[in-house]
Amino acid sequence: MSNIESNGSPMVGLSALKDLNISLIISDVDDTITSNGKLKPNALEAMYKASEKGYRIILLSGGSAGWCEVYLRQWPIFMVVAESGAVMIYKDENGQICYxxxxxxTKENLDSRDKLLRMIGEERLSSDQYARLYDIAVDLSKVNEKELNDIKSMADVMGASYAQSSIHLNIWFGDYSKSKGLLAFMNLCGIDEETLKEESIYLGDALNDEEMFKLIPNSIGMKSVLDKKEEFKTLPKYISSYYGGEGFAEALDNLKKI
Structure with a gap:
């Protein structure tokens, strides 16, 4: 493997996952579980096998609340934190979907989001913007570099936060992020930060996963991380041999039964 430094240690192979004592699998979705926007059989099968082994799967996504509710309904997962830490979607004891x-x-945050939405223009937005409750998703395929930088500048002036995934620039108002949102919601579930660090792995593919690579010691990057490794300040501890869902499946296949 590469000798790139990650969390103070060299990157190591996925076979070391067999020695971990973990109970939680936390994962990004786009280009981590999916491959070029599609969920392939190997990734779905890997989720089912991990669930059957006893792991709880938590998705941490910049995706819309609407899409993430579908994940909860259709996939063998425990809960979803959607829109970059804005909302937790889960099932209650009666199996009802809860947000x-x-x-x-705050209301002021949402008012600012609505104002920026109008400034950006509908033609630059992700096709799932209608299903978003709290953030803005700019479709990277619909903007050139200058337009993207202009949007970032508008967000900066208005005091917004943003993070770039492989497909979107996600913009939101409020002092939260994927990692901060996850910690807040885990506390509501009775799981503190130290337990989260000790009992979890995290899987991601892009720069907007960097804060989670830093938070979770046993973090796993898809092969796409190596393609842009010079842009990362913190790299994952492990790297998959494959992109997207194939890399996700490879990682989960290396986990032992609880």
Whole structure:
């Protein structure tokens, strides 16, 4: 493997996952579980096998609340934190779908989001913007570099936060992020930060996963991370041999039964 430094240690192969004592699998979705926008059989099968082994799967996504509710309904997962930490979607004891807004979000935050939405223009937005409750998703395929930088500048002036995935620039208002949102919602579930670090792995593919690579010691990057490794300040501890869902399946296949 590469000798790139990651969390103070060289990257190591996925076979070391067999020695971990973990109970939680936390994962990004786009280009981590999916491959070029599609969920392939090997990734879905890997989720089912991991669930059957006893792992709880938590998705941490910049995706819309609408899409993430579908994941909860269709995939063998425990819960989803959607829109870059804005909302937790889960099932209650009766199996009903429930939404929990991040308590840090205010009406002023949402008013600012609506104003920026109008400034950006509908033609630059992701096709799932209609299903978003709290953030803005700019479709990277619909903007050139200058337009993207202009949008980032508008967001900066208005005090917004943003993160770039492989497909979107996600923009939101409020002091939260994927990692902060996850920690807040895990606390509501009775799981503290130290337990989360000790009992979890995290899987991601892009720069907007960097804060999670830093938070979770046993982090796993898809092969796409190596393609842009010079842009990362913190790299994952492990790297898959494959892109997207194939890399996700490879990682989960290396986990032992609980």
């Amino acid at each position: 929990q807004q991040n308590p840090i979000i």
